[in-house]
Every structure is written in C-alpha cells, then in structure tokens.
Amino acid sequence: MTSQKIPEKMQAAQVVEYNAPYKITIVPVSSDLAPSELLIRVAVAFLCHTDFMVREGILGTPLPITGSHEGAGTVVAVGSAVTAFAPGDRVMAGMLYHACGSCPECKGPQPPPQYCANATACGIKGADGFFAEYARIDSRTAAKVPANVGFVTAAPLACAGCTVYKGVFAKALGLKVVGIDARDGGLELTRKGGADVVVDARKGDGAVVEGVRRVTGGAGVTATVNLSDAKAAAATSCAVTRMHSTVVHVAQPENVTIPFTELIMRDIRVRGSLVSSAKEAQDMLQLVADHGISVHSNAFEGLGEMEQLIELAESGKMKGKGVVIIDQAQIDAEGKGAL
Missing domain, CATH: 3.90.180.10 (Medium-chain alcohol dehydrogenases, catalytic domain)
Incomplete structure (x- = not known):
C-alpha cells in the first residue's frame, strides 16, 4: 500500500x-x-x-x-x-x-x-x-x-x-547524575543537560575518582555508562562505580582495558550494550x-x-x-x- x-x-x-x-x-x-x-x-x-x-x-x-x-x-x-x-x-x-x-x-x-x-x-x-x-x-x-x-x-x-537510553535520560527517570568529560564543549553540554555534578576528566584519574566519591558518600555511583573511546575511560568508569555494581560499556575502542584491581577486587560487572x-x-x-x-x-x-x-x-x-x-x-x- x-x-x-x-x-x-x-x-x-x-x-x-x-x-x-x-x-x-x-x-x-x-x-x-x-x-x-x-x-x-x-x-x-x-x-x-x-x-x-x-x-x-x-x-x-x-x-x-x-x-x-x-x-x-x-x-x-x-x-x-x-x-x-x-x-x-x-x-x-x-x-x-x-x-x-x-x-x-x-x-x-x-x-x-x-x-x-x-x-x-x-x-x-x-x-x-x-x-x-x-x-x-x-x-x-x-x-x-x-x-x-x-x-x-x-x-x-x-x-x-537507543543504546544508552536509560543512562542518557536518567534525569527524566528521576535519577541523580554525575557527568564526566574531558572537553570544554562536552562539559558545557553536560551541565546544560542537567547533570547534578560535572567532573573534568583532564584533572586526572585520581581527582575524578575523589570528586565522584566525595558527592556519593565515598561509595561511588550506583551505575556508569561509558561513552568514551579514551584508553583509560573503561578503567575510570569502573573506579567511580561502587563495589558490586555495573558499568555499561557503549564506546567502541579497539580494546577495552580495565585493571584487575578495579574489575576483580571491586567486583564490578561490565556489560556491553547495542x-x-x-x-x-x-x-x-x-x-x-x-x-x-x-x-x-x-x-x-x-x-x-x-x-x-x-x-x-x-x-x-x-x-x-x-x-x-x-x-x-x-x-x-x-x-x-x-x-
């Protein structure tokens, strides 16, 4: 027809x-x-x-x-x-x-x-x-x-x-959101998008983790969606996530690299999403x-x-x-x- x-x-x-x-x-x-x-x-x-x-x-x-x-x-x-x-x-x-x-x-x-x-x-x-x-x-x-x-x-x-649906629209779902980026433009959009906390990844992994834990009572976030192809992004995503919780990996770098101290010792669940x-x-x-x-x-x-x-x-x-x-x-x- x-x-x-x-x-x-x-x-x-x-x-x-x-x-x-x-x-x-x-x-x-x-x-x-x-x-x-x-x-x-x-x-x-x-x-x-x-x-x-x-x-x-x-x-x-x-x-x-x-x-x-x-x-x-x-x-x-x-x-x-x-x-x-x-x-x-x-x-x-x-x-x-x-x-x-x-x-x-x-x-x-x-x-x-x-x-x-x-x-x-x-x-x-x-x-x-x-x-x-x-x-x-x-x-x-x-x-x-x-x-x-x-x-x-x-x-x-x-x-x-569709791939990052629940993460991207977390504010509309009533969740508190921490946004991490390493670009001025990305940080600006993250703020405009309504993130409760915005962290500049250019300050280094230690500062990022400290900043996130400071606003989450020391535990880290309940779940993380990683959209960055940066070499250290997957490791950072695990580091800011509280123990026994989940990182959803959406980015497509050639290799996803996570230290065992973050993945195993902190019991982080990593899953892909398509x-x-x-x-x-x-x-x-x-x-x-x-x-x-x-x-x-x-x-x-x-x-x-x-x-x-x-x-x-x-x-x-x-x-x-x-x-x-x-x-x-x-x-x-x-x-x-x-x-």
Missing part, C-alpha cells in the same frame, strides 16, 4: 571504496517491499561513529553501500504483512534488518529482534542506510515518532539514543515526548554537505550530534503543525 507516487530513482551518499569520501550517486528506489518492510521518505539521517568504521573497512562491509544506520522519516509504502504502520506515519528507523526469528538471540530473554546472529544492518552490512531520499526498513525494528518530537531529535536516537528492542525504542521516544527532551544537533543541508559534516566530526570540536537534512519539506511541516 502506498500514499504517494514513488520516483524510480533517487540521490544517495554511498561508500564505494574504503578510506575515501562518500560518493553522491543516483540509484534506483526499490519499492518492491518484503511483507514486513516499510518504505520511508527520509527526513533526517545521522552520522554515527560506526559510519567511520564502515568507511575504514573495519566492519568488513561489502561495497557499495548507502551510509547511515540512524534515520527518521515518513512512511510512503508498507509491505503486505504490516499492520502496525500505515502511509503517513512518522517513524524512527531501526538499524537491524530482517531478523531471522529462529536463532538463539531472537529466541532469548531479550525482546526480539534486539540481537540477531543472522540479521543484516542498514548502512553497515547487507542493507542500504539513510543517506538517501528513500529507504527500505524493517517494520519490526521501527518506532512511531510522537507528534511533539521532531525528526532532528528522533534520527540520532535510532541507535545512539541498540534496543522496538518496544524499548518506543518507550524511549515517549519519554522524550513526555519530558520535552531534545538532542543538540549540528544540522547540514543535503547530501552535498556530507564532507563538511565529516570534517567537523573529525575535528573534535562538534558539540552534540551531526545530522543531514535530507528533506526540508518534512521539517517545515513540523513547524507548521502539519504532522
């Missing part, structure tokens, strides 16, 4: 060779949907750290591939088995594509299909992503965007937001809507500005998230209340 005439071709920003700039190409719009699929007109796409790993060949991505695994837009067509979405729905697109439903991960304790050994991933491996005018997505990993949440906020939440289930994504968006949460974004207009966005991201000076506005008309419709 479709809601509008779908063009035969579209623009897309693709990785066509490793360690090279994105190439703006004209590619077919594939509207021949599988039963569980949606076709969306992309409004906003997000540039994530993983996109750099794709460009560098670290993930072994077959090329060419349309980049970006985080996006948001409007449904224009649905597959024959889709009942939860209809043309005109505003959606946040999930990264996982075609979970098998039969592997141990799909049948495990996590709500499927959060993990799947056989799934492909939009913009990463096996399926094109959201640096394009249209995209095919799996309805089983998509979530509806509430009316008072904008596409610019929703797109960066599709992976980065994306979320569709239900958790929907719950997150509702929390964003209920509390008026927004994402600080650096918006670039159109695929032609891809390299400017990448230059800013690589400079280390970007505050917040980098997004590409694919369809300004959908953004304008939000401002007019025509959602």
Whole structure:
C-alpha cells in the first residue's frame, strides 16, 4: 500500500571504496517491499561513529553501500504483512534488518529482534542506510515518532539514543547524575543537560575518582555508562562505580582495558550494550515526548554537505550530534503543525 507516487530513482551518499569520501550517486528506489518492510521518505539521517568504521573497512562491509544506520522519516509504502504502520506515519528507523526469528538471540530473554546472529544492518552490512531520499526498513525494528518530537531529535536516537537510553535520560527517570568529560564543549553540554555534578576528566584519574566519591558518600555511583573511546575511560568508569555494581560499556575502542584491581577486587560487572528492542525504542521516544527532551544537533543541508559534516566530526570540536537534512519539506511541516 502506498500514499504517494514513488520516483524510480533517487540521490544517495554511498561508500564505494574504503578510506575515501562518500560518493553522491543516483540509484534506483526499490519499492518492491518484503511483507514486513516499510518504505520511508527520509527526513533526517545521522552520522554515527560506526559510519567511520564502515568507511575504514573495519566492519568488513561489502561495497557499495548507502551510509547511515540512524534515520527518521515518513512512511510512503508498507509491505503486505504490516499492520502496525500505515502511509503517513512518522517513524524512527531501526538499524537491524530482517531478523531471522529462529536463532538463539531472537529466541532469548531479550525482546526480539534486539540481537540477531543472522540479521543484516542498514548502512553497515547487507542493507542500504539513510543517506538517501528513500529507504527500505524493517517494520519490526521501527518506532512511531510522537507528534511533539521532531525528526532532528528522533534520527540520532535510532541507535545512539537507543543504546544508552536509560543512562542518557536518567534525569527524566528521576535519577541523580554525575557527568564526566574531558572537553570544554562536552562539559558545557553536560551541565546544560542537567547533570547534578560535572567532573573534568583532564584533572586526572585520581581527582575524578575523589570528586565522584566525595558527592556519593565515598561509595561511588550506583551505575556508569561509558561513552568514551579514551584508553583509560573503561578503567575510570569502573573506579567511580561502587563495589558490586555495573558499568555499561557503549564506546567502541579497539580494546577495552580495565585493571584487575578495579574489575576483580571491586567486583564490578561490565556489560556491553547495542541498540534496543522496538518496544524499548518506543518507550524511549515517549519519554522524550513526555519530558520535552531534545538532542543538540549540528544540522547540514543535503547530501552535498556530507564532507563538511565529516570534517567537523573529525575535528573534535562538534558539540552534540551531526545530522543531514535530507528533506526540508518534512521539517517545515513540523513547524507548521502539519504532522
């Protein structure tokens, strides 16, 4: 079922060779949907750290591939088995594509299909992503965007937001928050985001630990979410966490290094986290809507500005998230209340 005439071709920003700039190409719009699929007109796409790993060949991505695994837009067509979405729905697109439903991960304790050994991933491996005018997505990993949440906020939440959902939105969940960063811009955003205590990591590990323990009665924080690739970040995360508690590691350095004195002697539980289930994504968006949460974004207009966005991201000076506005008309419709 479709809601509008779908063009035969579209623009897309693709990785066509490793360690090279994105190439703006004209590619077919594939509207021949599988039963569980949606076709969306992309409004906003997000540039994530993983996109750099794709460009560098670290993930072994077959090329060419349309980049970006985080996006948001409007449904224009649905597959024959889709009942939860209809043309005109505003959606946040999930990264996982075609979970098998039969592997141990799909049948495990996590709500499927959060993990799947056989799934492909939009913009990463096996399926094109959201640096394009249209995209095919799996309805089983998509979530509806509430009316008072904008596409610019929703797109960066599709992976980065889902992965750190309960940590990033801790204030909205009623928790006390300690924020640690080593950049002036990051510290500023942490304060503006409502952290109860902000600690400058540039003062050294000892000062950071002392500062955190001072405001937690000497015990350390109940749980820590680590988003930093810095070599010492995992160790620092364990050091500021109280004994027998949990560190959720989201960052993706080449190696995660933790001294045994922090991990073993203090009985710290370290767990990884990747994306979320569709239900958790929907719950997150509702929390964003209920509390008026927004994402600080650096918006670039159109695929032609891809390299400017990448230059800013690589400079280390970007505050917040980098997004590409694919369809300004959908953004304008939000401002007019025509959602």
